[in-house]
Amino acid sequence: MADNGILFRLLLVCFMFTSYVTTKGADYASTYIICMDKSIKPNEFSTHEHWYKSLLSSVKSVTADQNTQSADFYHYTYDTVMQGFSALLTQSELDMLEEMPGHVLSFPDPEGNIHTTHSTEFLGLDPNSGLLPRSRFGQDVIIAILDTGIWPESPSFGDHGMEPVPARWKGKCVKGTHFDPSLCNKKLIGARFFNKANLAKYGTVDFSKDYDSPRDFAGHGSHTSSTAGGNYVEGVNSYGYAQGTARGVAPAARIAMYKVVWASASERAIGSDVLAGMESAINDGADVLSLSLGFDSVTPYFKDVIALGAFAAAKKGVLVVCAAGNDGPSRKTMYNAAPWIFTVGASTIDRTFKASLKLGDGTVVNGSSFYYSGSDPQKGATISSTPLRYDEGDPACNKKLEALKVNGSVLLCFNNTSRKIIDDAIAAGAVALVLVGVDTIGVTAYPDDTFPVAVFPPGDKGAVDAVLKYASLSDPVVGIQFGVTVLGFEPAPSVVEFSSRGPSFPSPNVLKPDVIAPGVNILAAWLPDTRGLNKYYIVSGTSMSCPHVAGISALVKAVHSDWSPAAIRSALMTTSYGVDNLNHTIGDLGRNGRPATPLDLGAGQVDAQRAIDPGLVYDLSVEDYVNFLCTLNYSAHQIQAMTGNEVLCSSDLDLGSDGLNYPSFTAIFRKNSASKSSTTFKRTITNVGDSVSYYKVVVEAPQGLKIEVNPSSLTFMEKFQKLNFSVTVEAEKNTRFEYGYLSWIDNNRHVVKSPVVVLFD
Structure with missing residues (x-):
C-alpha cells in the first residue's frame, strides 16, 4: 500500500525537455529530465506549474528569438511520477537551468x-x-x-x-x-x-x-x-x-x-x-x-x-x-x-501450428507455419515432392534469386528475418519458402494466407542441421504438409x-x-x-x-x-x-x-x-525499496531523484540482509575470493493462509552449494502474523553460476518456493 508519510515529504521538482533544432545550427536540443529541490519555489508563485513556466521563459528570453514564446515549448506537468514538467530546451538553455538554485539531477529523456x-x-x-x-x-x-x-x-x-x-x-x-x-x-x-x-x-x-x-x-x-x-x-x-x-x-x-x-x-x-x-x-x-x-x-x-x-x-x-x-x-x-x-x-504453450517438412531421404522435421490455403485448417495443405533450392555461398538469400533457378521450386534461406524475402521468393517464382535458423518470434513476421512459409527456429538445432545438411546434397527434393493446429504439444x-x-x-x-x-x-x-x-x-x-x-x-x-x-x-x-x-x-x-x-x-x-492461496508472502514497503537504493552506490541526489525526498542512508545496510525482502535470493561473490564464499540473507514472511499453521523448510541444492535456513520451521498463531528467518548460502569457487531452491511447506497444502542463485563476478 502507499506510504503517506513519504508522499507528503516529497521535496523534488523534475523538469523534462524534448528535442528540437534551433536556428543557431550548432545548439541542438535534446530531451532531459531535470530534478530540482521543490522547497526552492519562491512564494510569489501560486503553483509549481506557474514557477516552471516562469523558469522556462527566463531561459528562452536569453537564448531564443524575440518572437519565440515559452508556451510553445511547454508539454506536461508532473505531480505524481515526479514533480516537474516537460518542455523543449537547447543545451545552452539546459546549462543555465543547471546553474539555478536547487538543481539536483539532469539526464536525457530516452526512447x-x-x-x-x-x-x-x-x-x-x-x-x-x-x-x-x-x-x-x-x-x-x-x-x-x-x-x-x-x-x-x-x-x-x-x-x-x-x-x-x-x-x-x-x-x-x-x-x-x-x-x-x-x-x-x-x-x-x-x-x-x-x-x-x-x-x-x-x-x-x-x-x-x-x-x-x-x-x-x-x-x-x-x-x-x-x-x-x-x-x-x-x-x-x-x-x-x-x-x-x-x-x-x-x-x-x-x-x-x-x-x-x-x-x-x-x-x-x-x-x-x-x-x-x-x-x-x-x-x-x-x-x-x-x-x-x-x-x-x-x-x-x-x-x-x-x-x-x-x-x-x-x-x-x-x-x-x-x-x-x-x-x-x-x-x-x-x-x-x-x-x-x-x-x-x-x-511456450502446448499449442503449435505445425508444418512438416519431408526431405527426399525420408527424414521428417517439424517446424511452424501460418499458411492457410482456404481448406480445412485441421487438414492443411500439401506440397508434394518438389525441387529444393539453396545456395551455400549465400545462405540468407541476400543476392538475386534468378541464378538459383527458383521458379517452380521450394526456396531455402538460413537466418533471414526480413519480411521482404517473401516478396522476393514470390517474384522469383518459388512455390514455397523454408526459413531455418529464424527464432520463434520471427514466425509471426510471416503470417500469410496466400504464400506457403515454413519456419524452423535455431533452438531446434537437430531440425536446422538436418535441413541444411540435406539441402547441400545434389538435386534435393522436399514435400511439405502445412497447416495443422496441434493441442497437447509436448514439452x-x-x-x-x-x-x-x-x-x-x-x-x-x-x-x-x-x-x-x-x-x-x-x-x-x-x-x-x-x-x-x-x-x-x-x-x-x-x-x-x-x-x-x-x-x-x-x-x-x-x-x-x-x-x-x-x-x-x-x-x-x-x-x-x-x-x-x-x-x-x-x-x-x-x-x-x-x-x-x-x-x-x-x-x-x-x-x-x-x-x-499462496500461504505465505514476502511483503515489501516503500521504505524497503529506499533501503535497497541505498545499497546501489547512488549519490544522494540520484536517490533523491527516485524517492522525492532527501534520504539519510544507514551505513550498515547490505544487499544480503536489510536491503530487500524479495521472494528470491541472489548472492554475488568475487571471482578471486577464497575457496568458499558465504553470505547471509534476512527475510520476513507473512502468513496469509490459515490462522494457525506450521511450516517446515525443504532445501534443494547441488553439490558445492550449501543452503542453511534458521530457524528450519515456522509456527504462525494468527493470520497476517510476520516471522523472521535467515538464509546462509555457502558456495565453492568452482563455477560462475549455481542455483538451488528453498521451500516452506505446510503439510503439502502450501509450497512456498524460492530460487537461490549464486553468481561469481
Missing part, C-alpha cells in the same frame, strides 16, 4: 521499444472453479495498458454482461482523430493519448500511418489489452488457425488505454510521453499498469522513466507489470529490472529463445525475470482487415507474456483487495512451477532444450490457480 483462445486454459484458469469465479472474473479491477492505442470496435472490448463503471474511476476518454469518447463503454472505461514529446522530436504525425488519438495504428495495443482483460468472443481465429472462443485473462476487468507509442517514432515511445501516461493512469485510479515496452536495459534506475513511474505507483499501491524484453537468449539482456516492477519473461512450457535473460545490469543481485508466462503464438484482438471485418491475430513476444500476468494480478487483486503490489507478486512467484507437461524440468529453447535456470525463468511458470 523505448514495444517489446487468447487457449493460453488461459493452459494457465489453468477454469471458469467454473478457483480464481476466476472467486474474483468475479476480475470485476471492477482496472487494468491500464500503455501501448500503441486500442481499436474500440473490436468485440473483445464489448461490455455485454458488465456492471456500471466503478465510482472511484477518475479517468476519461478523450476525443481525437477517428476516435469519439462515445466509443468507450463499461469495458473500455478510459482512453487517452500522449504525444507532445513525440511530435516535438519527429514532427507532425503521418496520418496515413497513425491516428492523433487513442485509436490503435499497429494492433499491438489492442492485442495486449484484450489478452489482459478482453471480454468473451466466440468463433475467432487467425487465418483459420487457433479457432475457438477468445477471452482475456480477467474477462470482467476494466480496460483503460494510454497511447504512448507512435508510428512517427517508428513504433517507439519517448520517455516523457510514457511518464505522462503513467502519471495519468495512477491518478485516474488504475489498479494494475501493464507496459509491454522497455528502455535501455543498462540504464540506472534514476534515469529509467519506467522505473521512476513504477516507484511512484508503488507508493500509491498500484502494481506495475512489464515485459522482460526480447533480446535473449544471451545473458544480461533484461529490461525493466527494478525490484518494484513485476518483470515477465516468455514461455510445454519451455522458455522461448527470444526471452531476455538475467542478471540485469542495474541490480544483478535481484533475480529477474520474476516469472515466465505464455508469450508464443498468442491469439488476441487486432485491427480490422481490408474488408473492415474484425480481426484476431497470432503474435509472439514478452509483450504477450506481460498482459497475461497483468490479468492474473488483477484477478488476485479482486480477491485480495488489501494486498500490496509486492504481496501479489510474491504470491505469483512462490506458487509458480518449474516442470513441463512431461514432468521434466522446464527446458530452454535458446540452449537446445537444456534445463532452464532461474536466470531464464525466474521463479518459474505462473500458476494462476495456486496464486490465490
Whole structure:
C-alpha cells in the first residue's frame, strides 16, 4: 500500500525537455529530465506549474528569438511520477537551468521499444472453479495498458454482461482523430493519448500511418489489452488457425488505454510521453499498469522513466507489470529490472501450428507455419515432392534469386528475418519458402494466407542441421504438409529463445525475470482487415507474456483487495512451477532444450490457480525499496531523484540482509575470493493462509552449494502474523553460476518456493 508519510515529504521538482533544432545550427536540443529541490519555489508563485513556466521563459528570453514564446515549448506537468514538467530546451538553455538554485539531477529523456483462445486454459484458469469465479472474473479491477492505442470496435472490448463503471474511476476518454469518447463503454472505461514529446522530436504525425488519438495504428495495443482483460468472443481465429472462443485473462476487468507509442517514432515511445501516461493512469485510479515496452536495459534506475513511474505507483499501491524484453537468449539482456516492477519473461504453450517438412531421404522435421490455403485448417495443405533450392555461398538469400533457378521450386534461406524475402521468393517464382535458423518470434513476421512459409527456429538445432545438411546434397527434393493446429504439444512450457535473460545490469543481485508466462503464438484482438471485418491475430513476444500476468494480478487483486503490489507478486512467484507437461524440468529453447535456470525463468511458470492461496508472502514497503537504493552506490541526489525526498542512508545496510525482502535470493561473490564464499540473507514472511499453521523448510541444492535456513520451521498463531528467518548460502569457487531452491511447506497444502542463485563476478 502507499506510504503517506513519504508522499507528503516529497521535496523534488523534475523538469523534462524534448528535442528540437534551433536556428543557431550548432545548439541542438535534446530531451532531459531535470530534478530540482521543490522547497526552492519562491512564494510569489501560486503553483509549481506557474514557477516552471516562469523558469522556462527566463531561459528562452536569453537564448531564443524575440518572437519565440515559452508556451510553445511547454508539454506536461508532473505531480505524481515526479514533480516537474516537460518542455523543449537547447543545451545552452539546459546549462543555465543547471546553474539555478536547487538543481539536483539532469539526464536525457530516452526512447523505448514495444517489446487468447487457449493460453488461459493452459494457465489453468477454469471458469467454473478457483480464481476466476472467486474474483468475479476480475470485476471492477482496472487494468491500464500503455501501448500503441486500442481499436474500440473490436468485440473483445464489448461490455455485454458488465456492471456500471466503478465510482472511484477518475479517468476519461478523450476525443481525437477517428476516435469519439462515445466509443468507450463499461469495458473500455478510459482512453487517452500522449504525444507532445513525440511530435516535438519527429514532427507532425503521418496520418496515413497513425491516428492523433487513442485509436490503435499497429494492433499491438489492442492485442495486449484484450489478452489482459478482453471480454468473451466466440468463433475467432487467425487465418483459420487457433479457432475457438477468445477471452482475456480477467474477462470482467476494466480496460483503460494510454497511447504512448507512435508510428512517427517508428513504433517507439519517448520517455516523457510514457511518464505522462503513467502519471495519468495512477491518478485516474488504475489498479494494475501493464507496459509491454522497455528502455535501455543498462540504464540506472534514476534515469529509467519506467522505473521512476513504477516507484511512484508503488507508493500509491498500484502494481506495475512489464515485459522482460526480447533480446535473449544471451545473458544480461533484461529490461525493466527494478525490484518494484513485476518483470515477465516468455514461455511456450502446448499449442503449435505445425508444418512438416519431408526431405527426399525420408527424414521428417517439424517446424511452424501460418499458411492457410482456404481448406480445412485441421487438414492443411500439401506440397508434394518438389525441387529444393539453396545456395551455400549465400545462405540468407541476400543476392538475386534468378541464378538459383527458383521458379517452380521450394526456396531455402538460413537466418533471414526480413519480411521482404517473401516478396522476393514470390517474384522469383518459388512455390514455397523454408526459413531455418529464424527464432520463434520471427514466425509471426510471416503470417500469410496466400504464400506457403515454413519456419524452423535455431533452438531446434537437430531440425536446422538436418535441413541444411540435406539441402547441400545434389538435386534435393522436399514435400511439405502445412497447416495443422496441434493441442497437447509436448514439452510445454519451455522458455522461448527470444526471452531476455538475467542478471540485469542495474541490480544483478535481484533475480529477474520474476516469472515466465505464455508469450508464443498468442491469439488476441487486432485491427480490422481490408474488408473492415474484425480481426484476431497470432503474435509472439514478452509483450504477450506481460498482459497475461497483468490479468492474473488483477484477478488476485479482486480477491485480495488489501494486498500490496509486492504481496501479489510474491504470491505469483512462490506458487509458480518449474516442470513441463512431461514432468521434466522446464527446458530452454535458446540452449537446445537444456534445463532452464532461474536466470531464464525466474521463479518459474505462473500458476494462476495456486496464486490465490499462496500461504505465505514476502511483503515489501516503500521504505524497503529506499533501503535497497541505498545499497546501489547512488549519490544522494540520484536517490533523491527516485524517492522525492532527501534520504539519510544507514551505513550498515547490505544487499544480503536489510536491503530487500524479495521472494528470491541472489548472492554475488568475487571471482578471486577464497575457496568458499558465504553470505547471509534476512527475510520476513507473512502468513496469509490459515490462522494457525506450521511450516517446515525443504532445501534443494547441488553439490558445492550449501543452503542453511534458521530457524528450519515456522509456527504462525494468527493470520497476517510476520516471522523472521535467515538464509546462509555457502558456495565453492568452482563455477560462475549455481542455483538451488528453498521451500516452506505446510503439510503439502502450501509450497512456498524460492530460487537461490549464486553468481561469481
